[in-house]
Amino acid sequence: MSLSQTRMSLNDGAGTYFRSRRARVSETLWAYAFLAPSLVIFAVFVFYPLIRTAHQTFYQPGLYPDAPQRYIGWEQWTDVLGDSDFHATILRTLLLSLMTVLPALVLGLLLAWLVNQPLRGMSLFRIVFSTPVATSVAVASLVFLILLNPQGGILKVDWLTRPTPALMSVALTNVWQNLGITFIIILAGLQSVPDDLIEAAKIDGAGPWRRLRSVIIPTISPTLMFAFVILTIVSFQTFGQIDILTQGGPQDATRVIVYDIFTNRGSDPGAAAVKSIVLFGGLVLLTFIQFAALNRRVHYGD
Amino acid sequence: MSSVTFDRVRKVYGDVVAVDDLSLTVDDGEFMVLLGPSGCGKSTALRMVAGLEEPTSGDIALGNQVVNRVPPKDRDIAMVFQSYALYPHMTVRANIEFPLKARKVERSVRVERVEAAAETLGLSELLDRKPGQLSGGQRQRVAAARAIVRRPQAFLMDEPLSNLDAKLRVQTRIQLVQLHQQLGTTFLYVTHDQVEAMTMADRIAVLHDGRLQQVDRPSDVYDRPANAFVARFIGSPPMNVVPATITIDGSALTLNIAGLALDLSTKFRPEDLKAGDVLLGIRPEDLIPAEDGLQATVLGVESLGHEAHIVAQCGGHQLTARIANPRGSLPHASDVMRFAVDADDVHLFDATSEQRIADSTSS
Known part of the structure; x- marks a missing residue:
């Protein structure tokens, strides 16, 4: 077996390794790409409003119009x-x-x-x-x-x-x-x-x-x-x-x-x-x- | 127990005649098989006995009672379906018990009968399982147990073995025959499988295109098919049916086929035959390789070990010969060989009506 053949086979091994890893990464990226539209819709119309609503539970409106909200914490929960x-x-x-x-x-x-x-x-x-x-x-x-x-x-x-x-x-x-x-x-x-x-x-x-x-x-x-x-x-x-x-x-x-x-x-x-x-x-x-x-x-x- | 009678029964769906003028009596305690290819009307006939279909005309009787308008539940029959139709949410016990519960049988009697039916079919260990946990053969036995538990007048079975594998089918055939002997009840059994019919039936009723072709004991259906359809349907491989001609010269009756002249006077009577075209039927096992006889060119050979089938071309027609226990060398494709034909093995059918022509062995 000549030296060049040996090197080639080594290269091949390394090539397969890098290729498969690259393939795995790109597969994951593709998966997120396909999920992106629904993730965006869910984020904007479900997750964000849900988090905002949860956040809102700890606040009360200000005492006069245009006053900033007041933080009252769990008191709101116990009240309701x-x-x-x-x-x-x-x-x-x-x-x-x-x-x-x-x-x-x-x-x-x-x-x-x-x-x-x-x-x-x-x-x-x-x-x-x-x-x-x-x-x-x-x-x-x-x-x-x-x-x-x-x-x-x-x-x-x-x-x-x-x-x-x-x-x-x-x-x-x-x-x-x-x-x-x-x-x-x-x-x-x-x-x-x-x-x-x-x-x-x-x-x-x-x-x-x-x-x-x-x-x-x-x-x-x-x-x-x-x-x-x-x-x-x-x-x-x-x-x-x-x-x-x-x-x-x-x-x-x-x-x-x-x-x-x-x-x-x-x-x-x-x-x-x-x-x-x-x-x-x-x-x-x-x-x-x-x-x-x-x-x-x-x-x-x- | 009671007989089942079809009296000029006809069933029409729109333009399609499913069952045409069927008259047939299944004797009390008899195992009758309705046999035919798919779409021949055999299942429709069975369903009319069950009360799941109403005849368009004609009468169906159980014993002496015409039951055309009697609902299924009042007919005192039981049925085993091809799919088994077990209630999937119920245990084996509840499945077998259901017909008794529906008829408001007392609890203690129910328990006793369920145990007995389960015992008969070897299900005692499985009573608390659900159908989903059973094998195909076990499900089939649960369906049979549900049918026998009520001790009905007649059992109807619609292709009950067709979902089983080949080996289990052989075992179950034997069990069903034993069950029939044990119960002594009338069995009406529908199948497209001639082996089931031949092995289990007391009598076979062959149906084709909604019409009854022949009702006879299995051996008679095999040995004396009533017409070319039955001849071709029964037997594996099926009977060879090919055109031939008859010449009559005084008392000499001669069958001519592909250059062979065969003297028929040992089996047929001159008054039953007329000169001219005829259909010759001959079973594959009756075509015997010989030095002399019908000359044919081999198209192919199928060896099954215990027997071999030789498919050969003879005067423009294909013939199949069956060789039992083939020893030594079998012919090869394009070999030319000869088959001896014994006049006693010849079946003749009318060339136009395809009905069997009587011979001197007919009773």
């Missing part, structure tokens, strides 16, 4: 968390959520199940039941404002001016508004249930009700869980319906957390920031709890 009005708001929000999620889930499942029967003309009902998806919150709220108007309305009921019926009316609007998406999600789940499974249950002697309860619901439980989580988050964020129907009234009966933050924003931005962080943390926590709790009961196929 100890405020009985805020406790009532949280309770009200939970109540509204409950009155939204359960009926929407049950009705969505029922409608999807009915429409999924192999009968003529079902595609028409599928379209009709999906329409709330294409309706904005404002339109949905106006529809109910007209329906519920005590004078010229269709139902001619005086619900929006009385505390308990007002909250229920908001929940009703919420259910209607979210029924479309719930229906679509659950219908997609139902259509993924193998026909064999339903037919086996029929032959095994199960009637429609037992098939739904013992075979269909357990099979689509991942879908139901997904709908449940989505509905919970959406119901916690209810705002438009309240702004249009009741403005938080009567007597704060429909003042849920997002509306509370909205009305606080000018007068008490620090308190609004604390409530925002509480809402954010609560939703994250709730989502984790739901996944953890339902994960054990949910069947994900094999």
Whole structure:
């Protein structure tokens, strides 16, 4: 073997080493390049506002207009968390959520199940039941404002001016508004249930009700869980319906957390920031709890 | 237990006739296999017995009761699906118990029956597992256990072995035959696999394009196929079916094919034959390499160890010969060789209707 050959093979070894390291570096750079657009969007519209909001929780506005903000630290947190009005708001929000999620889930499942029967003309009902998806919150709220108007309305009921019926009316609007998406999600789940499974249950002697309860619901439980989580988050964020129907009234009966933050924003931005962080943390926590709790009961196929 | 009867059953989907004028009786306690290629209507026929499809016309009866409009749950039949259709969220125990629960059988009876069914199918150790934790063969047995636990009038099986590997399929065939003997219940079994049909059935019903071709014991379907379709469908490799001509001279019946004249008078009667075109059917194992006989050019040879298949060209037609236990040298492609044909092994089919032409061995 000549000297030049030896050197060449050494060079080759070194070349491969440097090439692979260069390749690794450039691969990482490319990865960041591709991530950059979404990172920028997240940074500007999510991370920065979140940090600013967290920061805001420690400050109060100055004593006179144009005065600099005053630092008050954790006192703001203890004030808001100890405020009985805020406790009532949280309770009200939970109540509204409950009155939204359960009926929407049950009705969505029922409608999807009915429409999924192999009968003529079902595609028409599928379209009709999906329409709330294409309706904005404002339109949905106006529809109910007209329906519920005590004078010229269709139902001619005086619900929006009385505390308990007002909250229920908001929940009703919420259910209607979210029924479309719930229906679509659950219908997609139902259509993924193998026909064999339903037919086996029929032959095994199960009637429609037992098939739904013992075979269909357990099979689509991942879908139901997904709908449940989505509905919970959406119901916690209810705002438009309240702004249009009741403005938080009567007597704060429909003042849920997002509306509370909205009305606080000018007068008490620090308190609004604390409530925002509480809402954010609560939703994250709730989502984790739901996944953890339902994960054990949910069947994900094999 | 009861018989299953199809009486002029017809099932139409839009323009497609899935089952056409099917009349067939599965005797009480019989193991009947519905055999045919995919799309022949065999699964539709089975599903009509299950009540999952309604016949367009005609009657389906279990025992003496016409069940056309009886819903599946009231038919007292059980079915094993190709996919097994086990409830994935339930344990093996709950799967087997489900038909009893749905029929509101008392708890103590349920436990007892589930244990018995699990015992019969060797599932006692697996009762607390879920289907996802079982092998294909175990799932298949759970499906069978769920079917037998109710002690129904008849078992329906839709290609229950097609998701198993070849080795397991052989074992399961034997287990199913044992199960049938043990239970003595009517089995109606759908498959496209002739081996399953030949090995398990008391009788085979061959379907093609929605029409019943032949119902017979396996050996009769093999030895006396009712038409050219059945001849070509049963057997591996399938029967050779090629055009030939018949000449009749007084009592001399002669079959002419590719220069060979074969005297048929030992097997056929003059009154059953007429001179002219005919379809000759001959099983691959009945083409025997010889010094004299049908001359053919070898196209290829496939050796499987225990047997070899010789594919050869003869007078414009392809023939396959099967040599059992091939010893010594096999021919090579483009060799010219001859095959002896025994008149007793000849099947004849009408050239236009393709129906079997009766011979003196027919009963």
